[in-house]
Amino acid sequence: MINVGIISYAHPHALRYGTTFASNPKAKLYAISGDGANADVAKTEAQKMKAKFYQNYEALLKEKKVDAVYIAIETYRHKEVAIRAAEEGKHILLEKPIALTLEDADEIIKAAKKAGVKLMVPFNPRFTTPLRKAKAMIEAGEIGELEYIYSISEYVKPPIFLEGLDMSWFLDIKKAGGGGFMDTAPHGVDSLLWLTNSEPKSVYADIGSKIYGFPVDDIGTAVLRFKNGVMAVLNAGWGNPKGYAYGLEIKYYILGKEGFLDIRTAYPDFTVYQDRAEKIYWERADVNGIVGSFLESIIEDKEPPITGEIAKKNLEIILAAYESSKTGKVIKL
Amino acid sequence: MGRLKVGIIGCGNIFHLAHKNALKNLKEVKVVACMDIKKKKAKEAAKEFNAKPYTNLDEFLDLDLDVVEILTPTYTHAELAIKALKSGKHVIIEKPIALTSEEAQKMIKTAEKEGLWLLVGHTRRFDKRWVQIKEVIKKRNILPVQIRKAEVQRLPFPETAWYWKPNKGGGVAIDLGVHVTDFLRWYFESEPVKILGIGKAIRKEAKVNGTYDHFLMMIQFEGGKTGLAEVSWAYSYPARYGVFYHHLDILGKNGRIRYTPLDTPVVGVVKSHFEMPRFSPLLSAFPEAFETELKHFFKVIIGEEEPLITAKDALIALQMTEVAIESAKREEPLEFKGVVE
Secondary structure (H helix, E strand, O other), X not given: OEEXXXXXXXXXXXXXXXXXXXXXXXXXXXXXXXXXXXXXXXXXHHHHOOOEEEOOHHHHHHOOOOOEEEEOOOHHHHHHHHHHHHHOOOEEEEOOOXXXXXXXXXXXXXXXXXXXXXXXXXXXXXXXXXXXXXXXXHHOOOOOOEEEEEEEEEEXXXXXXXXXXXXXXXXXXXXXXXXXXXXHHHHHHHHHHHHHOOOEEEEEEEEEOOOXXXXXXXXXXXXXXXXXXXXXXXXXXXXXXXXOOOOEEEEEEEEEOOOEEEEOOXXXXXXXXXXXXXXXXXXXXXXXXXXXXXXXXXHOOOOOOOOHHHHHHHHHHHHHHHHHHHHXXXXXX | OOOEEEEEEOOOHHHHHHHHHHHHHOOOEEEEEEEOOOHHHHHHHHHHHOOEEEOOHHHHHOOOOOEEEEOOOHHHHHHHHHHHHHOOOEEEEEOOOOOOHHHHHHHHHHHHHXXXXXXXXXXXXXXXXXXXXXXXXXXXXXXXXXEEEEEEEEOOOOOOOHHHOOOOOOHHHHHOHHHHHHHHHHHXXXXXXXXXXXXXXXXXXXXXXXXXXXXXXXXEEXXXXXXXXXXXXXXXXXXXXXXXXXXXXXXXXXXXXXXXXXXXXXXOOOOOOOOOOOOOOOOOHHHHHHHHHHHHHHHHHOOXXXXXXXXXXXXXXXXXXXXXXXXXXXXXXXXXXXOOO
């Protein structure tokens, strides 16, 4: 049994991770700390799930019984918290993006290595059933050589619409590193890396505050050329209106030399029509899959499926996209 | 004024697919002559209209015609259009306006000099789907900032067909590319400033001809708007989607509009033997778009309407694809400098 601590509910994903860890037979949700935004939510959740509550993560990390932590604190504090967790010998599941800079990512990776703890960063789509099926079909050669991927990776509404949670830090570049693109594109980038089994050699992007007038970007488009010849386009961001049916929209059109895969959504849904249409996801295999493989990597002492290095590569691509958008140039990686 | 006398040059694919039926439905005009370098094709076409067949261009242009419709492969457009204009005929021509923008500019100059119309068949502007979506954008004040338009298919022609030849049709980047570049300009109502193109040769037909069959353009427009144009002849889509596929995804400050191949009304046909459902007449918007377009063009010619798309628009659409192709070669985005007068 792995005792898990959750550090901070600043990132709204903590809500789902909390219940998922709590319901996993191999884990016990042992403690929660209320650092950063939404400390009140953290406290309520701790009571609800009968976990110990700490005002700050230092106290949680001192708790000997905690084996592993899920860190959902504001991105700019990832380095500080992850390094301390490693020093205390806790295995780490660290929210994405791994950090604000590649240097910070390196320090986190180094600290985890030095301490001999597992470090995993969750990117969801590759844990969904449709994408796993697509990957298997590609690898079985069902659509021939992979040529082109168009992907949408959007949280449909900007975080101000998430009720009951303080998400203002998502609109603060110093804390989040970017806006809608930084928030959502890493998922798309991860699935591209995973589906192509390759890395981009260049990226060209246009990212901006185009819809809501936020101080950070809301949507972005990136064109990527991969080393193995695959071409890809990624649309990411928070651009959708309130009435949009999807809350989370992850789509792929995958073109091979001999066939085509249409992944209408990575999250299987049905639609409810009332005053407006709403998609309800009837399967969310992703968070179970992430939590399960993180726990498994600890129990079986093996490498987690998404390592710090993969997360750093992901960040490198995201930062290159921002650089491209700023300079108007194709950025070589 | 009597009915306009129309002559057709090029009685091949697009004639049979679209123009033939549209012209038959238009009472304002009379097709009096059909020319094709292949006698059989000219005869077949002429029979449809009780018109006279021709295989010789000079004889054809000596006729008393008001309008010449040019429906030939792209590389022949410039020469034919210039000759037709110089012989005093208004010209309606299929898209792309020409194979190169240099040629297109010569055509435009000739039309201006002769005081005749040169009208280019950018049929998307007359397709009721796109016309209505454009109206919804206006009425609901959607204010688009990002538009993705994809037009993809599996081109059913062999590698010997002119479509695949860079020096005859320009490949998919030009042949379908101009549809989408024009579409994006039309929808955004602003001008392109920067273009990134990237292309691939996926099918054997493209590889042996040294052309792209899958091409992507990321086009940045004035006002921070981004257009994504995807054109492809290399798709394998299941038949239930139809045979030619449009994707449209508009993200605006005040909403999103999306059209996918599943929104295209298709009547599925399953036969006991395999048959490529080439250009399905069941795609309802397609024939009507041509009819609307031609009707409008003839009204422009008789002075009753102002053109909804000018030859200059068609030129810009072509220039955008040229810049994109150059960008793809150089692997860097290029500024769009606009029409050279």
